[in-house]
Amino acid sequence: MEQIIVKQPSLPIRIYRFYLDGFRQMTLGKTLWKIIFIKLLIIFGVLKLFFFPDFLATNFTTDKDRADYVIDQITQSVQVTNTLEKGDQL
């Protein structure tokens, strides 16, 4: 009698088929994925790209420049006061 041996696909193929079949059988999921893609497109393709640049990354090239800028920002009130005092002396 001839014996039929069914060879099981390898693990990566089984995982691939698992995802593929899962996505194919989705009903509500398809709508949800559309919403996710549109949302990600708006968030990353529009908002991040055109409206939300990383201020320090965009305007300064080195971490030292960024650190100096921030120190300058947080001590600017003192610098204003010192300048005024020097002006008074003049």
Added chain:
Amino acid sequence: MIENFDLTMVNWARAQFALTAMYHWLFVPLTLGLSWLVAFYHTIYVKTGSEEWKRLTKFWMKLFGVNFAIGVATGIIMEFEFGTNWSNYSWMVGDIFGAPLAIEGIIAFFLEATFFAVMFFGWNRVSKKFHLFSTWMVAVGSNMSAVWILVANAWMQYPVGQAFNPDTARFEMQNFFEVAFSPYAVSKFTHTTSSSMLVAALFILSISSWFLLRGRHVIMAKRSIVVASVFGLVASIFVVFNGDESAYQIAEVQPMKLAAFEGLWDGENSAGLVALGIVNRDKRVDNEEEPFEFEFRIPGLLSLMANRSFGSFVPGIKDLVYGNEEYNIVGAAQKMERGKVAISNLDAYKQALKSGDQATADIHLATFNEHKEFLGYGFLEKPEDTVPPVALSFNAFHIMVALGSLFPLVFFAYLYFSLKGTLENKKLLLGGGTVLYILGLVASQAGWVVAEVGRQPWAIQGLLPVTVARTNLTTGTVQTTFYMFLILFTLLLLAEISIMAKQVSIGPEED
């Protein structure tokens, strides 16, 4: 000094952050809490093999999926805002939060991407045990993905385990465990996740009540209610005790916040907790207006909450602003003086380094280190700037507490009548029950208002006010993106409501 900053821009940036955070928080608690409930339902199905429990699990899993899909990535927008609107803050805390947040995001993504797929696609395709394991891992992964952001928030309220490096202008982590396991962080995480479980249980009660009132999917609704009531009852009791512990910690590390959310202007021994009251909005720290239009206090309870002692002294807003020698409370003016010394010496240190005068730089650095604990106070213009918006803090706190006290009773009532077998006849309870989820969201949002408004003016408690944390941008730029977010989030919310309502209307699917 604070007058040098564009307050309008700061306020728009704050409004934008509040808008995005609050919209984001409409989705998050349901994701965090419902993931556990779905795991419980799934476990009962695997244990019993009952098809009814399977249908029930699949139904709530579907609603979990809708909420997750609409809410996912809405939090990323806040990270954009950090880089654009709050660049000084982002730079200064980058060493503490940057890497852990990124790692957390990656781990959460892979954990969720793997187990989410198995949870939704795995019915009859993987073993029952592995399928159930995946559902539990989704719950664990979802809740773990909230850990570091809550640790970060707790650190901003109680900045431990760090040291400010004047060369890099960064707060640098000195002790990871002190940051990650500070009592404030543990309390913040447990309070947030347990309250999210409560919100999810209310979600199930609301929808199941609606089914019972309509006479639809009665068995499923009853079974859902029993599990959600037990889950919600345990979570809501935990939230009450955990909330009390949070208040105790706030009294210790943020006494101004406690005074604001109780509307306590003058410190008192045996201070009472306001059970009911209307705040006088004209009351300021420097005027003699009455603090309340009317109020009903429970004597000694605030002292008990703050210090675990009925007769103890609880400092009021005036004590914290102007100081109180009798109780050894240092006023804001004194802290501001030390803060200004810190800033002056920081500036002088940098100037000395630039001119190559190391000896002078060392002297200024030593003086800076003596006063750096009060760095943030140096940016304030007047002591009264340390007072947060009292009316908003008070109202948010009392709404949260009132609803938080109601929920255990509601869960108990649902459980009691369910076990007695008479729940279907309690039309009034079921009718009121349909809005429980909205009340849960209100309480949850109010909790964040208490936490975030109550800590103003600080981005990092005592070290960095929001006015200095911001980027030097024009107001118009922030206004534009504020309205863009308002539109985007409103559309997402409408999509959520519409899809969710349709799925509830369809009900559980037959296999």
